[in-house]
Amino acid sequence: MLPYMFLTDRRQFVRLGTHVSDLQHISTGSPQGCVLSPLLFSLYTNGCTSGHQSVKLLKFADDTTLIGLISDGNESAYRGEIDRLVSWCSTNNLELNSLKTVEMTVDFRKDPAPRPPVILCDSPVSSAESFCFLGTTITKELKWAQNISYLTKKAQQRMYFLRQLKKFLLPVKMLVNFYTAIIESVLTSSITVWFAAATARDKAKLQRVIHSAEKVIGCSLPSLQELYFSRSRRRAPK
Numbered sequence: 001m002l003p004y005m006f007l008t009d010r011r012q013f014v015r016l017g018t019h020v021s022d023l024q025h026i027s028t029g030s031p032q033g034c035v036l037s038p039l040l041f042s043l044y045t046n047g048c049t050s051g052h053q054s055v056k057l058l059k060f061a062d063d064t065t066l067i068g069l070i071s072d073g074n075e076s077a078y079r080g081e082i083d084r085l086v087s088w089c090s091t092n093n094l095e096l097n098s099l100k101t102v103e104m105t106v107d108f109r110k111d112p113a114p115r116p117p118v119i120l121c122d123s124p125v126s127s128a129e130s131f132c133f134l135g136t137t138i139t140k141e142l143k144w145a146q147n148i149s150y151l152t153k154k155a156q157q158r159m160y161f162l163r164q165l166k167k168f169l170l171p172v173k174m175l176v177n178f179y180t181a182i183i184e185s186v187l188t189s190s191i192t193v194w195f196a197a198a199t200a201r202d203k204a205k206l207q208r209v210i211h212s213a214e215k216v217i218g219c220s221l222p223s224l225q226e227l228y229f230s231r232s233r234r235r236a237p238k
Contacts, residue, residue, distance in 0.1 A: 007040075048088050055081040060134060073113070082118060096121055102128035104140050136190040144194040148202040155186045155209045159216070166216050175217045183213060188227050192235055195228045 007030060014021040030037040041061070050057040050066075054077050058065040066085065068078030089096050098120040105115065105127070117124040130139040130146060137147040162179060170178075187206050195203075207224045214221050222230070 044092070047092075048085070050081055051084060052077040052081055054078075057081070057085070063134070065133060075115070079118065082120070086120065098123040098125060101125050102131055104128045104131055104138070106140055106142060136193065142197065144198045145202055147190075147194060148198060148205060151186055151189060152205045152209060155183050155206070158183050158186065159209065159212060162213060162216050172217060172219055176219065176221070179213050179217060179221065183209070184221075184227070187224065188231055191228050192231050195224075 010026040011023045012026055013023050030040050045059055048057065048059065054069040056067045058067065066081060068081065070078055086096060101120055103118050103125045130137055137150055139146060162175065162183065165175060165178060187209065203224055210221055210224060
């Protein structure tokens with residue numbers, strides 16, 4: 001009864017300065033940022049699962065990813081799960097946007113045979129060289145230079161705020177806390193995935209950001225290698 005009352009008779013309006021729009025009734029969705037919304041999302045999408053052990057279905061809000069293992073050129077399970085997902089969305093009044101859908105194939109054979117395109121809602125899905133999955137850029141060669149360049153740029157942009165805080169003479173402890181939460185969190189994003197395969201040159205880019213932060217704060221900080229070890233040990237028991 002509670003979710004039903006929560007989702008019915010909801011209204012909204014838009015305010016711009018002194019101007020206020022008319023009230024409009026909302027018949028879809030749930031309030032963003034509400035504690036109950038994730039539970040409702042989980043309940044609504046609980047039936048959207050993969051039925052084959054070689055295909056994984058990952059759901060994150062409006063981002064859904066299918067990962068299929070294709071052996072001996074047999075794509076029946078992979079394409080069958082795509083059709084199953086399309087059918088589930090159609091049954092549950094969810095619209096798939098084929099223009100925002102891409103497919104990436106990881107194949108290390110010397111002469112892979114061309115694959116027929118995946119058809120989604122009567123439209124062929126385009127093939128991509130890379131795509132960003134939850135903030136991590138993955139390429140079809142499983143190289144991490146593009147992802148690390150993005151992390152480096154993002155961390156360098158946030159260094160500006162650390163330097164500004166230094167000008168206000170904040171204590172070292174507060175600067176370290178800011179660095180850990182705002183900059184180190186970027187440097188270690190998915191680090192247990194890409195660190196082992198990253199080149200020394202790419203790792204050096206991120207390490208230079210850490211050295212710059214050390215100069216600003218005035219104390220030593222964990223190196224990129226130490227951050228990788230700590231994150232790996234943290235994940236190992238899980």
